[in-house]
Amino acid sequence: DQQVKQNSPSLSVQEGRISILNCDYTNSMFDYFLWYKKYPAEGPTFLISISSIKDKNEDGRFTVFLNKSAKHLSLHIVPSQPGDSAVYFCAAAGSYSGAGSYQLTFGKGTKLSVIP
Amino acid sequence: DSGVTQTPKHLITATGQRVTLRCSPRSGDLSVYWYQQSLDQGLQFLIQYYNGEERAKGNILERFSAQQFPDLHSELNLSSLELGDSALYFCASSGSLRQATGNTIYFGEGSWLTVV
Numbered sequence: 001d002q003q004v005k006q007n008s009p010s011l012s013v014q015e016g017r018i019s020i021l022n023c024d025y026t027n028s029m030f031d032y033f034l035w036y037k038k039y040p041a042e043g044p045t046f047l048i049s050i051s052s053i054k055d056k057n058e059d060g061r062f063t064v065f066l067n068k069s070a071k072h073l074s075l076h077i078v079p080s081q082p083g084d085s086a087v088y089f090c091a092a093a094g095s096y097s098g099a100g101s102y103q104l105t106f107g108k109g110t111k112l113s114v115i116p
Numbered sequence: 117d118s119g120v121t122q123t124p125k126h127l128i129t130a131t132g133q134r135v136t137l138r139c140s141p142r143s144g145d146l147s148v149y150w151y152q153q154s155l156d157q158g159l160q161f162l163i164q165y166y167n168g169e170e171r172a173k174g175n176i177l178e179r180f181s182a183q184q185f186p187d188l189h190s191e192l193n194l195s196s197l198e199l200g201d202s203a204l205y206f207c208a209s210s211g212s213l214r215q216a217t218g219n220t221i222y223f224g225e226g227s228w229l230t231v232v
Contacts, residue, residue, distance in 0.1 A: 004158075036223075043118060043206055043223030044159070089158060103172050104221070106151075108158035 003027045004092050006107035015116050019077040023090030023107055026071065030092035034104070035064060035075045038087045047088070048075070080114045087111045119143065120224035122207050128230045134195040137227045141188055141209030147171070148190040149210075149221070150182055154203040165190055197231045204228055 005024045013019045021035075031052040036044035050057040050064045050073065057064050063076045077084055090107040119142035129135055141148050150162040152175075161174035165184035176182075179197075184190045194201060208223045 006158075041225065043120070043208070043225050045118070045223070046221065091159075103161050103164065103174060104149075104159075105161065106159035108156075 001026075002107075003030075004090055004105050004107040006088075006090055006110050008110050009108070010111040010113070012113045012115060013080045015082055015114055016079045019075075019080045019084065019112055019114065021075040021077075021088050021090075021110050021112065023073045023075075024071060025073075025092050027092070027094065027105070028071070029094040030105070032093045033064070033066060033073050034091045034093070035062075036089040036091060036106075038089060038109070044089055077112075080112075082114045082116050085112055085114045118222040118224060120207055120209050120222050122205075122224035122227050124227060125225065126228045126230075128232060129197060131197055131199060131231055133197050133231075134193065135197065135229065137192040137194070137205050137207075137229070139190045139192070139207030139209075139224060141190070141207075142211070142222055145209035145211040145222075146188065147210045148184055148188070149208040150176075150190070150192050151206040151208065151223075152203045153206065153226075154200075159206065162192070194229070199231050202229055202231045 034049040035047040037047045038044045048059050048062045050066050066073045087109040089109045091104040121140040123138045146167045149164045151159045153159045162176040163182050164172040168184050179195050182192045204226045206226045210221045
């Protein structure tokens with residue numbers, strides 16, 4: 001049972017345009033959501049996160065939106081740059097994990113290609 | 117460079133064999149996490165250790181085991197290997213006792229395991 005779903009395996013966007021990556025989750029206990037970026041032959045690197053008490057978090061060109069009622073979050077990249085081409089993973093964590101434990105549940109990833 | 121070191125980077129072994137993957141966390145980090153990424157799956161959480169003790173368990177097979185040593189490095193032991201165990205195994209580390217935020221979890225570059 002996949003608790004975090006990224007239904008688009010790939011996405012192509014023109015340089016300068018907006019990239020929108022989507023993620024859905026099923027577990028209502030999740031209260032913290034993260035996006036990771038991964039280049040080939042490297043480990044995932046943290047990009048941006050959002051707590052369930054917020055519906056939007058912005059960091060430079062990256063904005064994450066959270067719709068709790070729909071159990072949906074999205075990552076917007078504006079403007080998209082060729083260097084953004086990578087696999088983006090959505091991840092979720094829940095407070096049920098307890099102090100000292102931080103179990104992330106990942107989606108399968110979306111491969112973003114930004115075309116110059 | 118995340119500061120998390122994994123060895124070996126690549127490993128090819130035969131079915132039925134046993135391998136050990138090693139991870140050195142970032143200096144000072146007490147938590148170590150192991151994740152598996154196979155071709156058709158996202159990152160799957162396997163197990164977490166905190167200061168030498170098992171803290172959380174995910175989808176880890178009984179053929180797999182892990183430990184964290186007093187110097188905080190960790191090893192993931194995979195035995196009776198099957199073709200389906202071929203995957204990229206990531207180690208990650210974080211430092212705090214409190215529930216960590218995403219930007220304090222750092223991933224290594226992974227160990228590629230191929231079982232033939």
